[in-house]
Amino acid sequence: xxxxxxxxxxxxxxxxxxxxxxxxxxxxxxxxxxxxxxxxxxxxxxxxxxxxxxxxxxxxxxxxxxxxxxxxxxxxxxxxxxxxxxxxxxxxxxxxxxxxxxxxxxxxxxxxxxxxxxxxxxxxxxxxxxxxxxxxxxxxxxxxxxxxxxxxxxxxxxxxxxxxxxxxxxxxxxxxxxxxxxxxxxxxxxxxxxxxxxxxxxxxxxxxxxxxxxxxxxxxxxxxxxxxxxxxxxxxxxxxxxxxxxxxxxxxxx
Numbered sequence: 001x002x003x004x005x006x007x008x009x010x011x012x013x014x015x016x017x018x019x020x021x022x023x024x025x026x027x028x029x030x031x032x033x034x035x036x037x038x039x040x041x042x043x044x045x046x047x048x049x050x051x052x053x054x055x056x057x058x059x060x061x062x063x064x065x066x067x068x069x070x071x072x073x074x075x076x077x078x079x080x081x082x083x084x085x086x087x088x089x090x091x092x093x094x095x096x097x098x099x100x101x102x103x104x105x106x107x108x109x110x111x112x113x114x115x116x117x118x119x120x121x122x123x124x125x126x127x128x129x130x131x132x133x134x135x136x137x138x139x140x141x142x143x144x145x146x147x148x149x150x151x152x153x154x155x156x157x158x159x160x161x162x163x164x165x166x167x168x169x170x171x172x173x174x175x176x177x178x179x180x181x182x183x184x185x186x187x188x189x190x191x192x193x194x195x196x197x198x199x200x201x202x203x204x205x206x207x208x209x210x211x212x213x214x215x216x217x218x219x220x221x222x223x224x225x226x227x228x229x230x231x232x233x234x235x236x237x238x239x240x241x242x243x244x245x246x247x248x249x250x251x252x253x254x
Contacts, residue, residue: 006101008094009240014059014075022052028074030058040072043087047169049153051077051084059083059238076236081201083236084152090241091150091196092117092128094234098243099129099146106230107131107146107192112138121145122180144190147177151197151231153208164202164231164247166195167212175218182225193222195231197247205231206250216252 017030020037028042040060059076076083096117099107113131121127131144153168154161167174181191195205209216223229235244 004101004242006098006103007240007242008090008097010061010075010238012062012064014061014238015072017058017060019052019054019056019058019077021054022048022074027070028052028058030060030074038072039070040074041070042074043089044074045088045169046152046167048086049168050155051079051086051152076238079199079201081154081199083200083238085198085234085236085241086152087198088150091198092148094241094243095146095148095194095196095232096129098232103243104194104230104232106228107144107194109144112141113144122183123176125177125180142189143184144192145181145184146192146194147181148194148196149174151195151205152199154199154202155208159206162201162203163206163250164195164197164199164204164233165206165208165211167208167215170212171215175212175215178215178218178222178227181227182222185226190228191222191226192228192230193219195229195249196243197231197233198236198241200233200236200244202233202247204248204250207252209252220252 020029022028026042028040031037057078060072061075075087109131114134116130118126119130127145128148129146133141151164151166153165184191207216229249231247231249232243234241
């Protein structure tokens with residue numbers, strides 16, 4: 001992938017490995033090319049359905065810090081549909097870079113606004129990104145609250161197997177975020193839920209209501225309240241990630 005505006009590169013060249021097992025949510029054992037086995041950090045609290053099969057080819061990142069408890073981090077997993085990013089710490093950076101580069105036309109409020117990250121709001125929450133007026137003179141203008149979620153679930157047995165789904169496990173915190181976004185719309189602001197899909201083998205986005213019905217209900221409630229739902233698919237290769245095309249967001253099916 002050529003370096004371009006909005007591209008988030010990996011900090012070091014990735015190292016190829018084979019997955020032995022993923023366990024205790026944040027740990028994974030892998031085999032390196034020389035046959036040695038190491039434990040790496042798996043930065044993903046979800047179920048990782050379909051992304052933890054033993055024997056899968058994975059790509060890990062060397063932090064370069066031998067003093068770190070787990071020096072290596074699991075970043076990508078190869079599937080039949082290509083590379084899938086599993087690091088849930090990356091979508092916020094991917095989204096911010098894409099927005100700043102003008103790759104998300106729905107989120108370009110103009111020069112009168114500045115973009116901030118991790119701003120306190122709601123009930124003990126932080127909004128991932130916030131567009132707020134630059135000058136005090138414009139403080140009465142509506143702000144834009146942007147919540148970002150990582151998506152990597154795709155189930156071959158759901159519809160035609162081309163739907164990216166969220167969540168892959170129950171997320172009470174996620175439902176709370178949707179309600180807080182709805183509250184901002186009620187207060188006169190703009191609120192956007194941005195789903196960053198870290199895989200390239202889907203053509204639309206939907207809710208996994210069977211996995212978390214409460215989140216699906218909160219999603220519908222927020223959408224009806226005026227929260228905008230956006231889903232963007234990433235373009236991923238071994239050099240890094242960039243936000244790609246927008247996917248249609250499907251309504252929740254009862």
